[in-house]
Amino acid sequence: MSPLERRARLMLWGMCPAYLVYFVLQIVAPTWLTTLPARLACLAAAAGVHVTVFAIGSLVFGRKDRGPGLTADERDLAIEGHATRIAYSVLLIGMVFVGMIMPFNQGGWQIVNGALLVIVLAETTRNLLVARGYRGGPRLAH
């Protein structure tokens, strides 16, 4: 597995479960989650899980990702570029919705969570496409 693919999978494993729980909690909105400190703590916990999983994974696999023949080459860059272009479109469309539509009928934490959801969706799209690019994704050219 190439270092870029491993990093993409680590990001997915760290990010998806953490933010899935976060967004489910935001939708269910239990009574203990209505105060500002509780909401901030919940957000910090999701970010913390994400960072921790990624950091531990990087430490465990970091040694494997060094050595001759493991530096990113033009195919890695092509896969990353393709994934980033599509993820950027997701981010752009999402931000138009959050920044230009939501302020007229939503407020406060809904906008914060909307922005966070768009970022998570864009990052998930990017990492999914990177992982797929190595496993029978679309035929790419330099």
Add this chain to the structure above:
Amino acid sequence: MPIEAMTNDIRLLRFLADDMTQAELGLRVGLTRQTIAAIEQGRYSPSLDVAFRIAHVFGKRIDDVFKWTPAEGEGEAGA
């Protein structure tokens, strides 16, 4: 949408070059083993620079290694 086919003889040329491994070829042209495998299977079309380097490793011309077939109905200039 016309589908062009780019094929190559890298697998055969590796075999003829004392069964050179994908990793060894990758090291000599500055690519990973996975990228050489993807090129061989037609899942990735390399840059012209890399195509020249691969041909150079085998002491061949680029069109001895890579073959390109135009899509059906795609005419030549002046044809």
